[in-house]
Amino acid sequence: MSDDLTEMLAPEEKPEEKKDVTDLLLHDILTGTLPAGTWLKQIDLERRYDCTRPEVRRALDRLSQRRLVQHNPNRGYQVYELDDQRTREISDIRVILETGVADRMIANVTPAAIAELRGLARHFDEMSFRGSIMEHYDANLAFHRALLMLAGNSELVEVVAEIRQRTVSAPVSQWRTRARIEQSAREHHLMVDALEARDLPELKRLIEIHIRQAPIKA
Amino acid sequence: MSDDLTEMLAPEEKPEEKKDVTDLLLHDILTGTLPAGTWLKQIDLERRYDCTRPEVRRALDRLSQRRLVQHNPNRGYQVYELDDQRTREISDIRVILETGVADRMIANVTPAAIAELRGLARHFDEMSFRGSIMEHYDANLAFHRALLMLAGNSELVEVVAEIRQRTVSAPVSQWRTRARIEQSAREHHLMVDALEARDLPELKRLIEIHIRQAPIKA
């Protein structure tokens, strides 16, 4: 594995854009552009994202607080290497939270919400074929965010988004298999179906399957 | 409300101690020493905790990431003022999570764990009478941490600890009423009882009541 970050990906230069460095770095970690274990040298990040040293430091500190990168004092930062147990634990938390509010999602669902979710699910389908890995990832995020919003608890949406960011680095690589992507796309539509039919047990079952990335048994 | 932080509390000077500034500031916010809305001027914090400017800035940035302090660009940081809706939403999340793993807690419970929990519950009782507000707060934290540990999901323990920190500033002030404190202490013991009896519905009921700080109906 190469230690030099600059050669791994040259981000397209957009002079007018002024995004936060933390988000850029986060994205590159989540999409697997910076694989687990990579050393994040401050000098490299500075050049890579065309930003200053303090910005790099703040980004690294923030991501190490979220346990996405590991901080070795006086040695440096590296992308966190997550073990299977933590992955399973985080999935468990997500299952508990998201199935736990399934009843509220059904209670609050409206035809307009159904239409919006169908649109987002289709957008995910689209991105599966034609989009980049980032657009694909974002489309998935948008769908799940909209779905959770139905529970009427905006704090929950944030918490889940935060938790999800702790474990996607591994699954995102699994996404490279076309079969898994298409299965996810199907599951999205099935979840909307269950919502529309107000079928609580089925919705819960789908959510759990979807989070655990288990083979679907329809 | 005074704007000058230095006059609010003089922390005892311990020269040999070298704790993290973030923790110190966090503690002062959670215990209500720095009430909601207080402006956290960097120069004041620098003097208050006897640390450097970068340390203060890192602490403020970290706590603003956790949404414990609000960052107004070019204006400053202030202790977050949380509204009732957010408090309710956060409580909902905690109820879902902690009742969601109640079955696992019962499944994993051992006599040794029961003994440990009883000890921690008694320690909380003790601190209610003789401890400072901080010791009291820490005793409560220790009990709930040990309780959650039974679920066998260490990631969950961290997540709950994190989201708990988003809402305690208000309840901590409610703790000043002796009645509420004694009720909390009783609930701790009742939860251990339910655990020992392996009574799942009762345990769930107690957890929900305890989190929502509702009047107990035994």
Place this chain on the structure above:
DNA sequence: GTAACCAGAATTGGTGCCAATTTACGATAA
């Protein structure tokens, strides 16, 4: 008397530099 405006003070936030620690490399000795 009140409102708008302008100057001075204070605070935030960014930039650059330097010390401390660690790593890598090469020389020396067994």
Place this chain on the structure above:
DNA sequence: TTATCGTAAATTGGCACCAATTCTGGTTAC
């Protein structure tokens, strides 16, 4: 030839200074 030690390079992390923005108080105009 190999292991060990020592020096040099590189990286991290802290510190001090300075620019930019905002707030405060007083003055002027209406």
